[in-house]
Amino acid sequence: MADANVITYEALVARVGRIFLRHGVRPESARVLGRVIAAGERDNCQSHGIYRIEGCLQVLAAGKVDPVAVPEIHDAGGPVIEVDAGGGFSNPAFDAAEGVLASRARETGLAALVIRNCLHFSALWHDVEALAAEGLAALSMCPSYAVVAPAGGREPLLGTNPLAFGWPRRGGHPYVFDFATSVAARGEIELRRRAGAPIPEGWAVDRYGNPTTDPEAALAGAMLPFGGHKGSAISTMIELLAGAMLGEFMSREALEVIGGAGFLPRHGALVLAFDPRRFAARSGRDPLAEGERLLTAIGAQGARLPSERRFAAREVALRDGIALTDAEIAQLDAFETR
Amino acid sequence: MADANVITYEALVARVGRIFLRHGVRPESARVLGRVIAAGERDNCQSHGIYRIEGCLQVLAAGKVDPVAVPEIHDAGGPVIEVDAGGGFSNPAFDAAEGVLASRARETGLAALVIRNCLHFSALWHDVEALAAEGLAALSMCPSYAVVAPAGGREPLLGTNPLAFGWPRRGGHPYVFDFATSVAARGEIELRRRAGAPIPEGWAVDRYGNPTTDPEAALAGAMLPFGGHKGSAISTMIELLAGAMLGEFMSREALEVIGGAGFLPRHGALVLAFDPRRFAARSGRDPLAEGERLLTAIGAQGARLPSERRFAAREVALRDGIALTDAEIAQLDAFETR
Numbered sequence: 001m002a003d004a005n006v007i008t009y010e011a012l013v014a015r016v017g018r019i020f021l022r023h024g025v026r027p028e029s030a031r032v033l034g035r036v037i038a039a040g041e042r043d044n045c046q047s048h049g050i051y052r053i054e055g056c057l058q059v060l061a062a063g064k065v066d067p068v069a070v071p072e073i074h075d076a077g078g079p080v081i082e083v084d085a086g087g088g089f090s091n092p093a094f095d096a097a098e099g100v101l102a103s104r105a106r107e108t109g110l111a112a113l114v115i116r117n118c119l120h121f122s123a124l125w126h127d128v129e130a131l132a133a134e135g136l137a138a139l140s141m142c143p144s145y146a147v148v149a150p151a152g153g154r155e156p157l158l159g160t161n162p163l164a165f166g167w168p169r170r171g172g173h174p175y176v177f178d179f180a181t182s183v184a185a186r187g188e189i190e191l192r193r194r195a196g197a198p199i200p201e202g203w204a205v206d207r208y209g210n211p212t213t214d215p216e217a218a219l220a221g222a223m224l225p226f227g228g229h230k231g232s233a234i235s236t237m238i239e240l241l242a243g244a245m246l247g248e249f250m251s252r253e254a255l256e257v258i259g260g261a262g263f264l265p266r267h268g269a270l271v272l273a274f275d276p277r278r279f280a281a282r283s284g285r286d287p288l289a290e291g292e293r294l295l296t297a298i299g300a301q302g303a304r305l306p307s308e309r310r311f312a313a314r315e316v317a318l319r320d321g322i323a324l325t326d327a328e329i330a331q332l333d334a335f336e337t338r
Numbered sequence: 339m340a341d342a343n344v345i346t347y348e349a350l351v352a353r354v355g356r357i358f359l360r361h362g363v364r365p366e367s368a369r370v371l372g373r374v375i376a377a378g379e380r381d382n383c384q385s386h387g388i389y390r391i392e393g394c395l396q397v398l399a400a401g402k403v404d405p406v407a408v409p410e411i412h413d414a415g416g417p418v419i420e421v422d423a424g425g426g427f428s429n430p431a432f433d434a435a436e437g438v439l440a441s442r443a444r445e446t447g448l449a450a451l452v453i454r455n456c457l458h459f460s461a462l463w464h465d466v467e468a469l470a471a472e473g474l475a476a477l478s479m480c481p482s483y484a485v486v487a488p489a490g491g492r493e494p495l496l497g498t499n500p501l502a503f504g505w506p507r508r509g510g511h512p513y514v515f516d517f518a519t520s521v522a523a524r525g526e527i528e529l530r531r532r533a534g535a536p537i538p539e540g541w542a543v544d545r546y547g548n549p550t551t552d553p554e555a556a557l558a559g560a561m562l563p564f565g566g567h568k569g570s571a572i573s574t575m576i577e578l579l580a581g582a583m584l585g586e587f588m589s590r591e592a593l594e595v596i597g598g599a600g601f602l603p604r605h606g607a608l609v610l611a612f613d614p615r616r617f618a619a620r621s622g623r624d625p626l627a628e629g630e631r632l633l634t635a636i637g638a639q640g641a642r643l644p645s646e647r648r649f650a651a652r653e654v655a656l657r658d659g660i661a662l663t664d665a666e667i668a669q670l671d672a673f674e675t676r
Contacts, residue, residue, distance in 0.1 A: 074620065079417040080447035082620060109418035112448050114617060137583060139575075153639035157632070165575045175578070177571040227565025233515040233644050234572075236636070237477075237503045240513070244628035245475060245614045247621020252635070272610075276583045279452060282412065282420060283585020290582035294495070297590070298574065301491035306571050 044313035085118030109278035128166030132174035149222035151232035154209025159251030382651035423456030447616035466504030470512035487560035489570035492547025497589030515644035
């Protein structure tokens with residue numbers, strides 16, 4: 001790989017931002033999208049990196065997302081803050097409201113952010129990491145597209161419904177998990193289909209509800225939730241809390257409205273922020289020091305913490321730059337000129 | 339079974355309450371304990387029914403719980419309400435604070451209850467069902483005893499850490515799940531040990547970290563979280579949010595402090611209450627009607643909703659009474675006279 005393919009994180013943020021600007025996205029939003037996508041590349045999460053630009057441009061071209069939407073914050077001073085993305089991307093809406101959410105959580109211990117009416121394409125770790133950087137614990141969830149059958153069922157009804165959690169650690173990366181509540185991500189089945197490889201048992205059922213290891217049959221059928229009926233229950237909770245409760249789309253309606261899983265999904269999201277110092281105050285204990293006792297003990301057993309690989313990749317990328325493939329460079333060039 | 343063994347729910351509440359009164363528990367708390375234990379029997383959750391009285395009397399006799407503790411509510415008017423159980427049982431503390439929690443959630447959309455310094459023995463569905471009956475969604479979690487190894491680890495560090503969720507349904511039982519984040523409940527391994535039966539693969543590792551199907555080796559080793567690294571991450575989150583964040587014991591300290599898994603555990607708990615009507619207000623949608631679309635569609639696939647069996651048992655018990663075994667009757671008699 002030539003050195004010319006190595007780009008700094010900051011330069012990639014700017015370059016991706018310019019692509020969105022060129023495609024009509026307002027500057028404030030284009031900058032946020034550039035940051036989110038460059039962060040995916042930086043953390044070696046390629047499925048949320050440059051790869052995503054295509055899907056974003058597709059929804060822009062199809063008029064499924066408003067490129068100049070200005071997020072509108074509704075804050076009555078209570079624990080529930082709302083931001084209406086106005087049919088734009090979710091990340092600029094979160095970005096606009098994050099300061100209010102963090103301040104409210106610090107003032108009173110607990111606050112929630114409702115993100116409405118947005119096109120959602122990014123991982124949720126961005127949100128919980130941003131809050132962890134402010135010393136807050138955070139829980140984030142959203143529906144997606146109905147491609148998962150409930151445990152014991154056969155038809156797609158639930159989304160891959162991601163759940164993310166962040167917990168601040170002093171002088172280090174936060175504890176962060178962010179995963180789909182399906183056994184696997186839909187992209188992993190798609191990759192196996194392209195490679196002509198079977199999928200593991202337990203990932204999916206075919207359209208008749210029978211277990212299958214054929215990626216084609218799985219994509220025509222339904223994926224399964226992780227962890228059997230427990231994971232199915234958690235996925236259902238996400239539909240209820242981050243869909244029905246907000247009056248935003250659940251996964252089935254999200255799919256119906258946008259007209260097929262070929263497009264990025266449109267729905268809401270729920271982010272809860274907790275201030276551990278406020279919650280622990282009456283105990284006289286230091287909640288972050290307590291958290292460290294657990295997290296270091298997990299590491300001492302040789303068990304890996306979630307996101308460790310991502311943080312390791314980030315450190316390398318911030319030090320040495322992000323090495324893009326020739327294909328990625330060509331893609332960026334094409335996006336900038338088309 | 340003789341008719342003499344059939345008892346109404348209300349009579350069982352009173353009878354169990356009298357047992358606790360007789361063992362020095364203050365009347366208000368004895369009544370709550372009677373209700374919780376009778377509800378376990380009523381719902382055919384025998385592991386949380388009369389069976390639990392023995393363990394409660396044990397901690398009372400050992401001085402590990404304060405029978406006359408009066409729960410003390412700390413409410414600064416914000417979204418986080420605290421109740422100090424004063425070393426008593428958790429249920430009377432929740433009972434004392436539930437009204438404040440529910441009112442706060444209805445006023446502002448979101449509120450949390452921190453339960454401190456309590457002996458915990460009951461299922462969490464009691465709490466989320468009580469809130470669902472008030473039209474609120476609720477999420478409840480707590481640590482327990484360190485008997486579960488993190489995914490990829492080998493030593494007990496996490497508890498069976500239950501997670502419960504409730505969602506109100508008009509004119510019917512709420513959507514409720516309540517499960518251990520371990521693959522199985524510890525009691526299920528204990529039952530197999532007594533029966534001389536093996537446990538399924540994937541439930542536990544022995545003390546050397548090797549997979550085992552021997553219940554004895556499993557009890558000497560560590561149980562495993564449900565759903566691999568995802569379940570392990572959720573269990574870790576519960577330790578952090580309902581242990582470290584509150585400044586209350588996490589599962590390892592809970593075990594160390596009380597001196598062995600033979601006693602019921604002592605720790606805190608976190609309950610979040612959401613008012614769907616407030617969260618949905620700006621959307622113009624009816625959140626409970628939206629929730630029904632999902633829940634009825636799950637049922638229409640022939641998939642069972644969590645707690646369905648429990649609610650069916652409850653309906654039978656409330657109509658026909660609760661049929662106790664001769665052994666249970668004898669046990670109640672013995673508790674009342676000893």
